[in-house]
Amino acid sequence: MRGAGEETRTDRLLVWACVVASVILLMLSPARQERAASAVREIVIAPLAALQVRTRLVQRAVTSYDSLIRLADSTIRQAQTLPAVQAENAQLRALLGLGAALQWGFVPAEAVPSRAMGDAHTVVLSAGSRQGITTLSPVVAASGVVGLVAAVEEMTSLAIVWPHPDLRVSATSRAGVGFGIVTAHPEDGSDAFLLEWRGVPFRDSLAVGTEIVSSGVGGVFPAGIPIGRVVGEVDQGSAWSRTYLVQPAVRPADLSAVMILTIPRVAAGVDSLWPAP
Amino acid sequence: MTIPSRLTFALGIALLLLLHHTVRPLLGWRIEVDWQVIALVLVALRSRPGIAALVGFVLGMVMDAMVPAAFGAGALVLTLVGYAAARFRAGFFGASVLLGTVIIGLGKFLSDVAVVVAEGRLRGVGFAVQVGLWSPLSAALTAMVGAGLLGLARTEAPGPRRR
Numbered sequence: 001m002r003g004a005g006e007e008t009r010t011d012r013l014l015v016w017a018c019v020v021a022s023v024i025l026l027m028l029s030p031a032r033q034e035r036a037a038s039a040v041r042e043i044v045i046a047p048l049a050a051l052q053v054r055t056r057l058v059q060r061a062v063t064s065y066d067s068l069i070r071l072a073d074s075t076i077r078q079a080q081t082l083p084a085v086q087a088e089n090a091q092l093r094a095l096l097g098l099g100a101a102l103q104w105g106f107v108p109a110e111a112v113p114s115r116a117m118g119d120a121h122t123v124v125l126s127a128g129s130r131q132g133i134t135t136l137s138p139v140v141a142a143s144g145v146v147g148l149v150a151a152v153e154e155m156t157s158l159a160i161v162w163p164h165p166d167l168r169v170s171a172t173s174r175a176g177v178g179f180g181i182v183t184a185h186p187e188d189g190s191d192a193f194l195l196e197w198r199g200v201p202f203r204d205s206l207a208v209g210t211e212i213v214s215s216g217v218g219g220v221f222p223a224g225i226p227i228g229r230v231v232g233e234v235d236q237g238s239a240w241s242r243t244y245l246v247q248p249a250v251r252p253a254d255l256s257a258v259m260i261l262t263i264p265r266v267a268a269g270v271d272s273l274w275p276a277p
Numbered sequence: 278m279t280i281p282s283r284l285t286f287a288l289g290i291a292l293l294l295l296l297h298h299t300v301r302p303l304l305g306w307r308i309e310v311d312w313q314v315i316a317l318v319l320v321a322l323r324s325r326p327g328i329a330a331l332v333g334f335v336l337g338m339v340m341d342a343m344v345p346a347a348f349g350a351g352a353l354v355l356t357l358v359g360y361a362a363a364r365f366r367a368g369f370f371g372a373s374v375l376l377g378t379v380i381i382g383l384g385k386f387l388s389d390v391a392v393v394v395a396e397g398r399l400r401g402v403g404f405a406v407q408v409g410l411w412s413p414l415s416a417a418l419t420a421m422v423g424a425g426l427l428g429l430a431r432t433e434a435p436g437p438r439r440r
Contacts, residue, residue: 068355
């Protein structure tokens with residue numbers, strides 16, 4: 001009888017088969033790789049993602065317990081007077097804000113950061129084709145653009161988020177001055193989380209602090225969703241256009257709940273749902 | 278190996294894979310324990326090289342499914358890690374938890390590097406920081422946890438063959 005560590009012909013065949021299969025997977029075209037990855041996600045990751053969502057809920061319950069107790073205590077104390085109740089109502093309205101304002105055409109979802117090296121540029125969302133999600137559906141939060149659905153399974157979907165190099169949004173200023181494309185800022189270090197607003201006509205000079213919103217051009221993101229604020233101009237040596245550095249309105253790493261806009265909602269637009277501050 | 282001890286072992290491996298998808302996101306640390314690699318080496322301790330390679334391939338595919346741009350890289354590395362662990366086991370593991378720890382650490386580090394390189398997203402300083410700092414620290418933490426589990430599993434694992 002052979003020991004567990006000894007190698008037989010069958011072992012060698014299995015090892016070579018696995019190695020060859022891995023190399024074939026590596027050499028597949030991106031579209032086929034995505035199809036294969038999607039099949040694995042559908043079969044294996046979806047239940048595990050559900051488990052991760054539960055885990056995140058437990059984590060949130062544990063970490064927010066003290067603040068909830070404090071909130072409950074102060075709520076009881078402040079609920080004695082009408083102004084306090086009104087102020088609390090205003091706070092709650094702000095919290096509920098986006099869902100109530102949108103009213104229709106969105107799917108709420110949990111966002112679980114996926115396994116990625118360095119900063120997480122993709123998140124797994126707890127909604128999939130069964131909830132009506134399709135690829136290229138915009139992912140938003142109360143503070144603005146989060147990302148874009150890149151792959152959809154039955155119960156989950158995978159979204160690319162800021163500052164993923166493939167995520168680009170057509171943008172303009174809140175006042176409609178300047179049009180360009182917002183994309184990742186290809187720098188390392190402390191600037192890595194910033195975005196670049198490229199191709200802005202040279203005549204459109206914008207001040208630091210100017211709010212940037214989606215322009216609606218391209219039809220993927222409806223117009224008027226906040227993207228971020230201008231923090232400076234990058235000297236790219238172009239005589240015809242400007243490039244601005246933009247601080248994103250949303251930091252995806254801090255998000256745990258998002259909303260996915262459906263295609264009919266994108267077509268109908270979301271104008272005035274994100275009013276200027 | 279008796280049936281109850283096989284069942285205990287299978288439950289232990291399932292628990293490790295469960296930890297990978299519960300404890301890891303719960304902690305959310307930049308330096309993380311890769312329970313999958315530990316589970317793979319523990320399986321390799323008790324399996325034939327072919328089976329260990331196959332388990333590594335499957336775990337690698339699951340890992341790669343979250344990073345489609347690098348699909349196949351993790352599978353290739355974990356196949357080789359599983360195979361190497363099962364092969365080394367024949368001569369050394371029975372006598373050395375240290376070698377198992379080194380394989381776990383090396384497996385975690387190489388799988389990280391393979392995914393980073395195949396994905397091609399990180400460049401320059403970002404790549405250097407990931408490969409030179411975060412991946413080695415994650416590998417060291419994974420190896421430390423793996424050493425403890427190997428020590429526990431060693432009492433059950435068969436030693437090297439003696440002629």
